[in-house]
Amino acid sequence: MTASRRKTQYRLKKTKKARIQAAITLAGIILILGGLLHAVIGLLWPVHYLDATQSEIDGIPLYTDFLEQDWRGRTGETHRIKWLVIHETGNSAAGADAAMHNRYLHSEEQKEIPLSWHYTVDDHQIYHHLPDSERGYHASDSGVSGGGNDCGIGIEICVNEDGDYDKAVDNAAHLAAELVKRYHLSIDDVKQHGDFTNKNCPEHLREGDNYEKFLEKIKKYM
Numbered sequence: 001m002t003a004s005r006r007k008t009q010y011r012l013k014k015t016k017k018a019r020i021q022a023a024i025t026l027a028g029i030i031l032i033l034g035g036l037l038h039a040v041i042g043l044l045w046p047v048h049y050l051d052a053t054q055s056e057i058d059g060i061p062l063y064t065d066f067l068e069q070d071w072r073g074r075t076g077e078t079h080r081i082k083w084l085v086i087h088e089t090g091n092s093a094a095g096a097d098a099a100m101h102n103r104y105l106h107s108e109e110q111k112e113i114p115l116s117w118h119y120t121v122d123d124h125q126i127y128h129h130l131p132d133s134e135r136g137y138h139a140s141d142s143g144v145s146g147g148g149n150d151c152g153i154g155i156e157i158c159v160n161e162d163g164d165y166d167k168a169v170d171n172a173a174h175l176a177a178e179l180v181k182r183y184h185l186s187i188d189d190v191k192q193h194g195d196f197t198n199k200n201c202p203e204h205l206r207e208g209d210n211y212e213k214f215l216e217k218i219k220k221y222m
Helices: 002-044 100-108 165-182 212-222
Strands: 060-064 084-087 118-122 125-130 152-157 188-192
Touching: 060 212, 084 165, 100 118, 100 125, 125 152, 125 165, 165 212, 188 212
Parallel strands: 060 125, 084 152, 084 188, 118 152
Antiparallel strands: 118 125
């Protein structure tokens, strides 16, 4: 190998190394700026979590009944809210309304099960099971940073056969609109459970243009 060729290869290696170092530095700067931007947004538009003192959403009764602290469904971990994760209960049995699902979550059989979501909505009421500020177990993606569990508020819509499903969806849109405004989200941050895992959920909302109509309702109520 000639001296000229060795010099050329050395320059190429040096240039490649410099580019890698520059990319790493740029990535670090982006992360730092992202953190600073998030902090500034937090100062300018502080988050006021929806808590146990609120008793209705646009006239829909809201019942707060947080899971017991020693239930496995309580992570106790504060999360950054990036998404609303829309689910359907999949339980069409008569009587399977929001109150029934609240009793289910509080049942002794559920104490050791890592399962929890934030809200259940039916055709006449909303139950609040988990503080909005706390990470739950509802999106089937535990361990995924920035995922549905990590950064999402889980909302279950009831599909009980003796309920009015369309009204339950409308009530869920009212709730979602409140949460989007409260947590400085956008309509693009309203996700389906199926966006985070290979599951057909929310099943009925995913049929035809139902989900697009649901998003339009949310925008209307914001």
